[in-house]
Amino acid sequence: METGYTLALLTGVIGGFGHCIGMCGPIVASYTLARSQRPLLLIDRVTPHLLYNSGRITTYALIGAIMGLSGSFLNVAGRLAGIQNVVAMIAGVMMVLMGLSISGIIGNTAWLEVHNFSVLRMAQRVLKSPSALRYYPLGLILGLLPCGLSYTVFIASAGTGGLLPGMLTALLFGLGTLPALILFGTVMSLLSAALRSRIYRASGVLVILMGIYYLYRGISLYADL
Amino acid sequence: MKRFYNTLLAGCLFLVIAIALIVPPAAFAGENPQQCDIQKASCIARTSDGASIEFDVLPKPVLAMIESTFVVMVTSNGKPVPDAQVRLDLSMPHMFMGKNQPVMKHVKDGRYEGKGIITRCASGRKTWQADVTLGSNGKTAHASFVFEVK
Numbered sequence: 003m004e005t006g007y008t009l010a011l012l013t014g015v016i017g018g019f020g021h022c023i024g025m026c027g028p029i030v031a032s033y034t035l036a037r038s039q040r041p042l043l044l045i046d047r048v049t050p051h052l053l054y055n056s057g058r059i060t061t062y063a064l065i066g067a068i069m070g071l072s073g074s075f076l077n078v079a080g081r082l083a084g085i086q087n088v089v090a091m092i093a094g095v096m097m098v099l100m101g102l103s104i105s106g107i108i109g110n111t112a113w114l115e116v117h118n119f120s121v122l123r124m125a126q127r128v129l130k131s132p133s134a135l136r137y138y139p140l141g142l143i144l145g146l147l148p149c150g151l152s153y154t155v156f157i158a159s160a161g162t163g164g165l166l167p168g169m170l171t172a173l174l175f176g177l178g179t180l181p182a183l184i185l186f187g188t189v190m191s192l193l194s195a196a197l198r199s200r201i202y203r204a205s206g207v208l209v210i211l212m213g214i215y216y217l218y219r220g221i222s223l224y225a226d227l
Numbered sequence: 228m229k230r231f232y233n234t235l236l237a238g239c240l241f242l243v244i245a246i247a248l249i250v251p252p253a254a255f256a257g258e259n260p261q262q263c264d265i266q267k268a269s270c271i272a273r274t275s276d277g278a279s280i281e282f283d284v285l286p287k288p289v290l291a292m293i294e295s296t297f298v299v300m301v302t303s304n305g306k307p308v309p310d311a312q313v314r315l316d317l318s319m320p321h322m323f324m325g326k327n328q329p330v331m332k333h334v335k336d337g338r339y340e341g342k343g344i345i346t347r348c349a350s351g352r353k354t355w356q357a358d359v360t361l362g363s364n365g366k367t368a369h370a371s372f373v374f375e376v377k
Contacts, residue, residue, distance in 0.1 A: 013325040020323035025349060075344060076294060083292075090349070153292075153346035154325035219349055 006162070010155055010171045014178020017151045022179050023186050025151075028212035029144060030054070030183060032097045033137070034190040044188075050137040051187040057141020059176030062152060063169045065145075066159035070168015075160040079153065086148040090220030093144055097213025105206025260320070260356055260371035265289050269298070272359075272370035278303045280359050280370040284345075291347040291376045297329050299339045299359055307337025312362035315341060320356050320373060322348055345376050353377070 033054070069078050155175040159168035263270030269283035281300035289295065297315055301308040310333075317327040329343030345355055353376050361368040 009326060017323050017325060024322075076292070079292065148347070148349045150319075150322070150324050150346045150348035150350075153344075154327050157327070157344055157346070219351065222351055 006158060006167075006171060007174050010158060011174040011178045013151070013155060014175040015181065016178075017175075018179035018182030021151045023182055025149060026144075026147070026183065027186055028215065029093060029097070029147075030187045031190050032100055032209045032212055033140070034187050046134075047188055047191040048184065049134050051184045053134060053137035054141040054144075054187075055176075055180055055183055057138040057143075058145035059141075059173065059180075061142050061145025062155075062176040063173040065152075065156060066172020066175075067165050067169035069156045069159040070162045070171070071165040073160055073163045075153075075157045078160070079156065082146070083148070086146050087220050089143060089146040090148060091217055092220075093147060094213045094215070094217030094220055097216055098210050099213075101206045101208070101210030101213055103206070105210065107206070260373040262373050265372070265374035266377065269300075270372040270374065272372070274361075274368040274370065276303075276366070276368070278308070278361070278368055280361065280368070282357055282359055282370070282372050284357075284374075288377045289345070289374070291345045291353070294342055294344055297331070297341045297343055297357070299331060301337045301339065301361060301363075308361075308363055309333055309335075309337055310363065311337075311339075313339040314360040314362075315343075316358040316360070317343065317345060318356050318358070319348060319352060320354055322350065322352060324348065 030051070033050070065078070065082070069075055072078050152172075152175070155172055159171045162168045162171055261270060261272050263282075265282075265284050266288050269281050271279060271281045273279050279300075279302045281298075281302075283298040283300075285296045285298060297317075299313050299315065301311050301313070313331040313333075315329055315331050317329070318324060324346060327343065327346070329341035331339040331341040334340050355374055355376055357372045357374070359370045359372070
């Protein structure tokens with residue numbers, strides 16, 4: 003394997019533990035806590051994380067391909083910046099809504115359907131859909147969250163000067179982050195299952211706080227533009 | 228089954244804690260970094276053998292997510308050093324941001340330049356560190372500078 007690809011993979015592995023858990027951990031925790039009301043088999047716990055991360059890595063690979071094809075990180079990043087900040091704010095809103103629902107503060111979330119806001123409907127689908135498949139599109143969207151570590155890898159993707167090497171660089175980075183995030187998500191689901199009857203409502207408050215943090219991040223990034 | 232979960236949980240927690248201890252964020256930063264106000268002027272460090280390493284980022288103000296020019300000026304006993312191997316590592320002191328090494332080339336009279344991008348951290352942190360490593364005549368020197376971007 004070429005040095006650049008090995009480096010991308012290693013960046014993902016090291017960054018997964020040293021960066022991604024800190025920055026993306028709240029998102030993983032929020033959807034884990036949101037769905038951990040009933041006892042689940044290990045496979046049921048891992049599948050949503052595999053699907054969510056597959057979506058996230060698909061987005062990375064697509065961005066890497068575009069970066070490689072254009073050969074310019076700044077041009078593509080400049081066009082993506084607005085979208086990424088909006089995604090950060092949407093993630094924050096979704097987490098606040100999930101937290102309100104989990105903690106019982108807003109009761110059931112049927113009222114969301116009354117309002118015809120697409121963000122609220124999306125949150126409702128994530129909260130209520132029985133299918134684990136919903137985690138793949140969630141990963142696709144949240145893969146767009148602004149992230150300094152992935153920016154560094156996208157610079158390398160742009161430097162490859164080609165669609166395929168750019169995509170492969172970002173793909174390997176994403177695959178490298180898998181162990182940390184799947185491990186973190188699975189541990190979170192095990193913890194919340196073990197204590198769910200007592201901490202379930204309290205975890206809602208945690209998710210609300212995480213959502214407010216993400217919302218703040220999105221707004222502050224927007225303010226920087 | 229419950230026993231299996233408990234063992235798995237304990238193993239996972241041990242692994243996460245072990246990795247966190249083995250690879251602390253500070254491990255990615257250089258030793259004894261020098262604080263400097265890169266927004267106003269260049270930063271200078273002196274090595275034990277009398278060499279001077281001056282570091283600068285242009286244009287001012289120094290911003291994230293734009294192409295910047297990184298400048299390293301090397302002198303020894305007041306004379307420029309034109310034949311050094313200069314390596315520049317950009318990192319965040321408390322956040323792993325991956326390998327960011329602008330390629331440094333000698334321009335003239337001990338002045339080395341490279342183009343690169345300081346990325347934006349979504350946490351809102353703006354403190355970066357530049358680690359300059361010099362190789363010349365079989366000797367190696369190192370200087371670290373901590374600075375703030377806007």
